[in-house]
Amino acid sequence: MRYSVLSFDLDGTLVDTAAEIAEAVNRTLAEFGVPRQDEERITRHIGHGARHTLLRVLADLLLAEPDRAERLRPDAVLPRWEAHYGTLAGRQAKPYPGCAEMLRALRLGGVRLACLTNKEHRHAQQVLRRCGLASAFDFVLGGDSLPQRKPDPATLRHVLAALGGQPQRAAHVGDSRIDIETARAAGAQAWAVPWGYDGGAPLLEARPDQVFDSLPDIAEHVLGVNRAWIAAAATA
Numbered sequence: 179m180r181y182s183v184l185s186f187d188l189d190g191t192l193v194d195t196a197a198e199i200a201e202a203v204n205r206t207l208a209e210f211g212v213p214r215q216d217e218e219r220i221t222r223h224i225g226h227g228a229r230h231t232l233l234r235v236l237a238d239l240l241l242a243e244p245d246r247a248e249r250l251r252p253d254a255v256l257p258r259w260e261a262h263y264g265t266l267a268g269r270q271a272k273p274y275p276g277c278a279e280m281l282r283a284l285r286l287g288g289v290r291l292a293c294l295t296n297k298e299h300r301h302a303q304q305v306l307r308r309c310g311l312a313s314a315f316d317f318v319l320g321g322d323s324l325p326q327r328k329p330d331p332a333t334l335r336h337v338l339a340a341l342g343g344q345p346q347r348a349a350h351v352g353d354s355r356i357d358i359e360t361a362r363a364a365g366a367q368a369w370a371v372p373w374g375y376d377g378g379a380p381l382l383e384a385r386p387d388q389v390f391d392s393l394p395d396i397a398e399h400v401l402g403v404n405r406a407w408i409a410a411a412a413t414a
């Protein structure tokens with residue numbers, strides 16, 4: 179099949195952002211006298227937007243120690259979180275292997291590209307900019323760009339309308355069941371990568387149409403080209 183639009187999730191799919199999200203959470207909590215939390219405990223709440231991650235970590239902390247409720251009021255904590263994450267977003271983020279190469283090859287192959295993330299638009303743009311990926315996309319939709327966010331299929335439909343694509347000739351690629359549900363409900367191919375933050379059982383239970391072992395594999399599949407062509411395209 180010839181694809182006209184490919185849509186990519188950001189965190190855990192194109193870019194590893196777990197370390198900097200955890201660092202921003204911990205710098206925020208430190209201001210409220212809370213000891214550092216493990217990265218793993220924070221990472222499991224990535225997927226519904228950065229603000230949501232912080233709120234879920236707060237909920238865990240309050241469940242464990244309810245008498246922290248007065249000190250950890252969201253209206254006090256959220257502005258500090260915005261300040262810390264606003265500074266750190268994109269600083270330690272690492273694109274997964276072959277990311278820029280894959281995007282460039284797809285572009286050269288005539289595929290229009292979107293980044294569809296639940297991360298707030300301004301933070302997503304900052305991550306993309308600092309990773310050198312800002313100009314790789316024809317369209318970026320953040321978690322606060324519309325009244326809906328993933329898994330609501332209105333998000334992917336909006337992307338397809340913006341890029342003039344049809345769901346039958348589009349795929350959305352993600353690391354979580356949120357992404358698979360979004361793609362399927364919008365009638366597009368639901369593709370997964372296994373290295374993100376919702377890997378293993380939850381991702382596979384959502385039954386993606388295809389799972390890719392590397393990002394360049396996606397360009398190979400879509401364009402019907404080999405790895406040498408993709409490497410050459412990256413320098414063209």
Ligand SMILES: O=C(O)COP(=O)(O)O
Nearest residue numbers: 188189225227295296297
């Ligand atoms: O910021 C998040 O929590 C998740 O963003 P994603 O949709 O790019 O995975």
Ligand SMILES: [Mg+2]
Nearest residue numbers: 187189190353
């Ligand atoms: Mg993700």
